[in-house]
Amino acid sequence: MTVEVRIPTILRPYTQGEKTVTGAGDSLGALLADLDSRHAGLRERLVEGDQLRRFVNVYLNDEDVRFLDGLATAVADGDAVTILPAVAGG
């Protein structure tokens, strides 16, 4: 099972400069733990306690996971996860 994860510029030091990495896991939390095993320190930048950090947005197939099940959101083969810092509009 493979899930593609898009990494923002600011976090690429953790992925050896890669824009996209792949990982496995049946939930978003498990996926981030799997990524952290190869990209040490990445998870800590995204997660605090059992929640996503305030200025981090994570989207599963373009939907904000905070409106799904957060870190418990189920992920499946072929899904795409996008990580972005929170920015202003207006």
Add this chain to the structure above:
Amino acid sequence: MRFDSLLDSVGRTPLIGLPRLSPAADVRLWAKLEDRNPTGSVKDRAALAMIEAAERDGRLTSGCTILEPTSGNTGIALAMAARLKGYALICVMPENTSPERSQLLRMWGADIRYSAAAGGSNEAVRVAKALAAEHPEWVMLYQYGNPANAEAHYRGTGPELLADLPTITHFVAGLGTTGTLMGAGRYLREQVPGVQIVAAEPRYGELVYGLRNLDEGFVPELYDASVLTSRYSVGPRDAVRRMRELLEVEGIFAGISTGAILHAALGMAAKAVRAGERADIAFIVCDGGWKYLSTGAYEGTLDAAEDALDGQLWA
């Protein structure tokens, strides 16, 4: 319809059915044409409400200078109102915005200070806050945290939608300052059990997310996630594709952010069809396409339009 002045004509915009884009007789899409406001965007509502609230509080008095971080539409709306009411306006705007926005701001007499492209509106907010600290005599209305912004939609947009569409099941709008969704969303949730409040958030090119660290991220003070039922990120390709579809199929000439909102609205419509449920989905047309003609989004291939918008603040 007759009004005593241009400012009195803000709001009460038409709600237009989209019979060709609606997927079924009982799953219908409705466009709220906010481009029919005096300066051509939804931001006239918030701009006027913020100015009037500051006047009531005594913060804003004759001859004052207003300062505001804006990617365009709020600044343009403030510039018109400020000119009519006798205030000066300084806008802090990211340099990666369309030239039409600068032209319009200057036309209505605003002074523009450009902030660096990297970091997008976050950087404009940072620069404006620094200027406000240096110039305590200037009045920063601060659309991201000013309750009058959301209030304009709680009192205006929300009730207008419900009056025109009592059977509303979904409200879809763009997420920038969050004012439209917070205000109209709160009103509709109070009045319509089970209504879905859906945010469409523009996903820009990498330049805009070029923060130095994650702690520079920004969540508007007005934002309350509990008002929303879902939130989607929409990239420029889907936004441009839907913006063109709206023009070709229903004849509505809208800006690029409206394409992103329509993309989310059509996603909701498809869900309702799959679930066999009826739906009346109202969405916001934020502005017309006029200000974006120079971006190349309206002609050529989608690939070319996507490339042209990379790094631009298109919403």
